[in-house]
Amino acid sequence: MTRGVAGDAQLALLLDVAAAPKPGNVDRERDHHDLRFEQFLAGAVGARPGLDAAAAGAPVGEAFETAVAGMAERARDNTQFGALLLLTPLIRAAASADEVTRAAATDVTEATTVDDAVQFYRAFDHTDVGVADPPAELADLDVRRGADAIPAVRSRGLTLSAVVTAGAPTDGVADEWASGFERTFDAAASLCAGTAALPERIARTFLGLLAEAPDGHVAARHGSAVAERVRERAAALEDADRATIDAWADELVDRGINPGTTADITTAAVFVALSRGVRV
Amino acid sequence: MTRGVAGDAQLALLLDVAAAPKPGNVDRERDHHDLRFEQFLAGAVGARPGLDAAAAGAPVGEAFETAVAGMAERARDNTQFGALLLLTPLIRAAASADEVTRAAATDVTEATTVDDAVQFYRAFDHTDVGVADPPAELADLDVRRGADAIPAVRSRGLTLSAVVTAGAPTDGVADEWASGFERTFDAAASLCAGTAALPERIARTFLGLLAEAPDGHVAARHGSAVAERVRERAAALEDADRATIDAWADELVDRGINPGTTADITTAAVFVALSRGVRV
Numbered sequence: 001m002t003r004g005v006a007g008d009a010q011l012a013l014l015l016d017v018a019a020a021p022k023p024g025n026v027d028r029e030r031d032h033h034d035l036r037f038e039q040f041l042a043g044a045v046g047a048r049p050g051l052d053a054a055a056a057g058a059p060v061g062e063a064f065e066t067a068v069a070g071m072a073e074r075a076r077d078n079t080q081f082g083a084l085l086l087l088t089p090l091i092r093a094a095a096s097a098d099e100v101t102r103a104a105a106t107d108v109t110e111a112t113t114v115d116d117a118v119q120f121y122r123a124f125d126h127t128d129v130g131v132a133d134p135p136a137e138l139a140d141l142d143v144r145r146g147a148d149a150i151p152a153v154r155s156r157g158l159t160l161s162a163v164v165t166a167g168a169p170t171d172g173v174a175d176e177w178a179s180g181f182e183r184t185f186d187a188a189a190s191l192c193a194g195t196a197a198l199p200e201r202i203a204r205t206f207l208g209l210l211a212e213a214p215d216g217h218v219a220a221r222h223g224s225a226v227a228e229r230v231r232e233r234a235a236a237l238e239d240a241d242r243a244t245i246d247a248w249a250d251e252l253v254d255r256g257i258n259p260g261t262t263a264d265i266t267t268a269a270v271f272v273a274l275s276r277g278v279r280v
Numbered sequence: 281m282t283r284g285v286a287g288d289a290q291l292a293l294l295l296d297v298a299a300a301p302k303p304g305n306v307d308r309e310r311d312h313h314d315l316r317f318e319q320f321l322a323g324a325v326g327a328r329p330g331l332d333a334a335a336a337g338a339p340v341g342e343a344f345e346t347a348v349a350g351m352a353e354r355a356r357d358n359t360q361f362g363a364l365l366l367l368t369p370l371i372r373a374a375a376s377a378d379e380v381t382r383a384a385a386t387d388v389t390e391a392t393t394v395d396d397a398v399q400f401y402r403a404f405d406h407t408d409v410g411v412a413d414p415p416a417e418l419a420d421l422d423v424r425r426g427a428d429a430i431p432a433v434r435s436r437g438l439t440l441s442a443v444v445t446a447g448a449p450t451d452g453v454a455d456e457w458a459s460g461f462e463r464t465f466d467a468a469a470s471l472c473a474g475t476a477a478l479p480e481r482i483a484r485t486f487l488g489l490l491a492e493a494p495d496g497h498v499a500a501r502h503g504s505a506v507a508e509r510v511r512e513r514a515a516a517l518e519d520a521d522r523a524t525i526d527a528w529a530d531e532l533v534d535r536g537i538n539p540g541t542t543a544d545i546t547t548a549a550v551f552v553a554l555s556r557g558v559r560v
Contacts, residue, residue: 007325007354014294014321028308028317037308038479038560041294045287048328074287076559199318279356280318 005094006051009087012271013044019202024252024259039075046074054091061116064088065123072127082173082264094275106180109161116160132220172216172261187269206266211235215259285374286331289367292551293324299482304532304539319355326354334371341399344368352407362453362544374555386460389441396440412500452496452541467549486546491515495539
């Protein structure tokens with residue numbers, strides 16, 4: 001009996017938040033004052049019907065919207081929106097092949113339709129998502145308009161892939177869709193290669209991703225200069241001891257700087273690693 | 281849209297292990313050297329198909345066996361066997377009524393059959409469960425024999441309720457089946473009444489349950505004298521400050537004393553509270 005693709009995705013959501021230290025994120029050892037550990041547990045439980053739908057072959061947009069609705073209903077905040085946007089096509093790819101690959105995931109995103117885009121916009125009505133302002137000529141397609149933007153999506157005939165990748169390269173999640181999940185699969189390879197306890201490998205992988213590129217969520221909330229300084233500091237700490245990383249994690253939480261996009265990619269990488277047989 | 285009975289049960293499993301301090305248990309802040317936090321997350325994910333089956337009205341024994349098989353496969357240890365034995369009939373009761381009640385739960389356990397008992401014995405083949413030796417005249421019904429005991433179960437015509445309640449009053453989980461979930465619902469009432477953050481209420485409820493009766497799992501592993509001393513210490517600490525309870529929690533983990541039965545009842549109480557509308 002397979003352990004189940006939807007279960008792998010749900011466990012990836014849980015392991016991501018349980019790993020520590022993940023500087024700036026809610027983790028096993030840290031809450032933000034307005035976002036707590038148990039909300040991520042609740043979000044992972046609420047998302048399950050959407051994950052199940054994706055594993056059963058539902059359209060990406062529909063499965064994603066179901067996952068976000070359930071997450072928001074249980075967590076009462078946006079805990080895992082970006083992670084679900086990465087997991088949904090990866091689940092579809094994993095469910096239809098012996099092994100999830102970049103090619104299979106790209107096939108899924110490239111096959112998305114206008115109806116998928118419509119469902120994606122509906123997902124924004126369930127929760128507040130921190131995104132950067134779109135260019136002026138795309139204001140009618142601002143995702144934060146939710147269902148109000150659907151006529152514009154339909155009249156332009158935009159697929160979900162077109163809508164999501166319009167955010168690349170300023171949004172790390174969008175960039176994964178555009179690049180065929182390059183960083184996700186690179187990070188998954190490092191998770192598969194390690195021998196430490198899985199939460200420790202996840203925390204190290206998060207730090208490596210954070211050192212590699214400025215976090216999109218931090219950039220949207222605090223500006224690109226702050227995001228770049230966070231990246232530089234992560235790069236300087238990649239080989240640091242646990243206490244030093246812990247101290248920086250505490251500092252980022254105190255400052256309200258949460259590299260959520262990097263956590264989303266980490267979660268997607270954990271899913272790929274689990275689907276390849278990595279175990280707790 | 282209902283948040284879902286199976287989701288409430290899964291979230292109860294997660295919130296129970298996330299609450300801290302729960303003296304002697306694996307919790308958000310503590311691992312046992314041979315049992316780690318992430319194994320409980322994996323167990324809760326693996327159990328989900330069994331929880332879904334119970335919510336859909338599957339027989340109690342079949343749903344329980346499915347839940348235990350999935351838990352053991354993902355967690356690679358027995359993380360939540362007792363909790364699942366409490367949750368399964370409670371899920372069935374919650375799914376068939378507007379509100380889960382002791383009467384509805386008792387109806388479910390009293391309606392269990394010999395086939396349910398057979399599935400229950402099969403569940404023991406998936407994982408090692410720490411239980412006390414049965415009386416000599418019941419040796420052929422020792423649950424640790426797993427499927428080997430099925431002919432004895434069938435020839436005696438024992439229902440699941442008869443098998444489980446044979447363990448009362450030495451086993452706290454069995455006692456819940458025998459009493460109509462008395463302590464579960466009392467603890468749920470206290471969870472519903474509190475105003476602190478839910479994990480904090482769960483930790484306090486655990487301590488209250490631990491102070492109330494010797495833990496069956498501790499008694500089976502370390503003897504009834506140790507279980508009684510743990511109960512007395514919990515009673516003395518019910519109004520203690522966090523640091524004092526934390527220190528005792530560390531001590532119990534160091535000594536390998538894990539009040540798992542009390543955690544099982546706590547998990548069941550969290551489920552009842554969630555089904556009554558308590559939120560994270």
